[in-house]
Amino acid sequence: MLKHAGAMLGVRLEAKPQVLLLRAPGRVVGVELDGAIGEAVVLGNSLAVELRVVDSGAGFDQILRDRKGDDTRSVVRAGENERDCEPPLVPVVLLDYQVVVLDPGDVPERELVARDDLVAFHSIKPTRSAGMERSPGSFQGKTGNARVAAMSETTPEAEPRKLAEEARDRVRFEEEALELADQVYRVARRLVSTREEAEDLMQETYSRAFRAWRSYQPGTNLRAWLLRILTNLNIDRGRRQQRSPDMQPLEEGDYFLYNKLEEAGREPNLEQERVDERLSQDDVVSALSAVPHDFRDVIVLVDIGDFSYADAAQILEIPIGTVMSRLHRGRRILKGQLAEQALSA
Amino acid sequence: MNLGFEVDPCAKCEEQLQPYLDRELTDAERLEAEGHLDNCSYCRKRYRFEEELRRFVRQATVEEMPPALKQKLADLRTPLY
Numbered sequence: 120m121l122k123h124a125g126a127m128l129g130v131r132l133e134a135k136p137q138v139l140l141l142r143a144p145g146r147v148v149g150v151e152l153d154g155a156i157g158e159a160v161v162l163g164n165s166l167a168v169e170l171r172v173v174d175s176g177a178g179f180d181q182i183l184r185d186r187k188g189d190d191t192r193s194v195v196r197a198g199e200n201e202r203d204c205e206p207p208l209v210p211v212v213l214l215d216y217q218v219v220v221l222d223p224g225d226v227p228e229r230e231l232v233a234r235d236d237l238v239a240f241h242s243i244k245p246t247r248s249a250g251m252e253r254s255p256g257s258f259q260g261k262t263g264n265a266r267v268a269a270m271s272e273t274t275p276e277a278e279p280r281k282l283a284e285e286a287r288d289r290v291r292f293e294e295e296a297l298e299l300a301d302q303v304y305r306v307a308r309r310l311v312s313t314r315e316e317a318e319d320l321m322q323e324t325y326s327r328a329f330r331a332w333r334s335y336q337p338g339t340n341l342r343a344w345l346l347r348i349l350t351n352l353n354i355d356r357g358r359r360q361q362r363s364p365d366m367q368p369l370e371e372g373d374y375f376l377y378n379k380l381e382e383a384g385r386e387p388n389l390e391q392e393r394v395d396e397r398l399s400q401d402d403v404v405s406a407l408s409a410v411p412h413d414f415r416d417v418i419v420l421v422d423i424g425d426f427s428y429a430d431a432a433q434i435l436e437i438p439i440g441t442v443m444s445r446l447h448r449g450r451r452i453l454k455g456q457l458a459e460q461a462l463s464a
Numbered sequence: 465m466n467l468g469f470e471v472d473p474c475a476k477c478e479e480q481l482q483p484y485l486d487r488e489l490t491d492a493e494r495l496e497a498e499g500h501l502d503n504c505s506y507c508r509k510r511y512r513f514e515e516e517l518r519r520f521v522r523q524a525t526v527e528e529m530p531p532a533l534k535q536k537l538a539d540l541r542t543p544l545y
Contacts, residue, residue, distance in 0.1 A: 293541045300537050304529035318533050325537045373481045374510045376517070403524035421486060423522055428488055447482065457517075 292332045296325065299342050306424040307349055310416060312408060324349040340430060347434045350416065376454040380461060397461050406456035414449025417442055473500050477507045481514055 300321070307324070308317040327348050328335075335344050380397075407415060420431040421442075428446075432439040480497045483489050489497065501508050 297534075297538055297541075300534060301529050304533070305526055308527045309525050314527070314530075318530070318536075321529075321533060322536055322540065325540050329540055373478050373514070377510045377513045398520065398524075400524040403521050407521070407525060422518060423525055428486065443483075446486075450482065453521075454517075 288337075289332055292335060292337075293329060295341055296328055296332075296345060299345060300325070302342060302424070303345050303349065306346060306419055309407060309419040309423055310350065310353055320349055320353060323352050327352070342424075343426065343430045343434055346420070346424065346426075347436075350434055373451070375451065376458050376461075379458045398457060402457065402460040406453055406460055409456050410449055410452050414445050414452060417445040418449045418453060421446055474504060474507055477501065477504065478510070481511060484511070485515060485518060 303324070304317065304321055307320050308314065311317050311320060324345060328345055331348075335341065407418070410418065416435060417431055420426045420434060421428070424431075426434065428439050428442045431446075432442045435442070437445075477497055477500045480489060480493060484494065484497050501511060
């Protein structure tokens with residue numbers, strides 16, 4: 120039998136053409152088809168699932184009991200999100216392998232102990248082709264990969280496989296993108312003036328990202344990809360059509376703010392001083408928002424988003440030299456603002 | 465401050481301040497800047513100040529994402545059925 124640890128989930132296959140997504144890495148999923156018992160194992164961190172027949176004789180309920188003692192609650196009825204229902208009535212299309220997803224994010228904290236019991240089903244476009252019905256004896260062997268013969272006969276096998284692979288990739292993409300949401304928000308919040316704008320922008324960005332996920336190239340910088348969408352949307356909103364006020368950068372060099380404070384005699388031993396004793400959080404926020412958009416975007420990406428010049432150039436679709444010059448001017452404008460705040464304090 | 469015949473090293477160090485803190489200098493440039501900083505308290509103070517200022521700006525401008533928004537974003541995923 121399988122050595123994988125983790126709870127077992129009971130799944131009875133029905134002929135409905137749906138692909139089952141169960142977010143359950145490392146879990147074993149029990150599958151019954153025409154009296155045969157199959158086990159689907161989530162492979163490593165991958166969401167791909169290998170399905171194989173392990174027993175065609177014993178009853179499915181028996182297998183469940185063997186695995187979980189008397190506790191057979193580990194089944195959720197798809198579409199109803201029911202818990203504690205009788206096993207096992209989840210309609211799926213049987214593929215060579217399936218993508219199985221258990222979504223911990225949807226489980227309230229207090230229910231975490233029972234996480235194994237809760238299964239979230241994400242649908243992908245059903246394959247509504249004919250001949251999806253199962254036929255008896257459709258398993259090709261007792262220990263080989265499970266297949267549905269009827270499906271293979273009338274549907275190109277590649278199609279459901281492709282769908283499952285695509286679903287797996289998409290789910291992975293969605294998870295990764297959501298994990299970055301906090302970081303993306305921090306940048307978004309400072310690219311716009313209000314929290315409401317930032318929230319709208321985030322929703323538009325994620326909505327577009329989830330639709331356009333195929334154009335993301337795995338392995339590249341997803342956070343930068345998301346922010347590129349976000350900054351484009353921000354531009355689309357027409358913000359850039361309002362010309363930035365013609366704010367002249369200071370002619371002084373980068374030591375300007377320090378020198379200014381030192382000249383003012385505010386603190387002769389400035390290096391010992393904590394900046395936050397002189398400037399409040401509100402001072403900084405209002406100083407930053409006083410920096411014209413073109414310059415502020417670069418500062419926000421580099422200083423708050425911690426992006427490299429090259430990333431910032433890609434996100435904003437401007438040459439790297441422009442990133443550097445805007446950063447240079449922008450920081451001086453920011454420091455000019457901060458100097459005003461600090462010296463008027 | 466060294467007002468040398470060719471290039472004022474403090475002026476050069478000042479120019480390198482931003483790319484230095486952005487970690488965008490080449491290794492040679494970085495070593496050059498650090499070599500100067502080791503011997504120049506004038507520049508060192510200003511570098512420290514800038515570093516501290518940046519840390520403060522970053523910290524002061526952080527606003528965490530509202531939990532409700534996080535949920536809204538999660539809801540944008542492929543719908544459950």
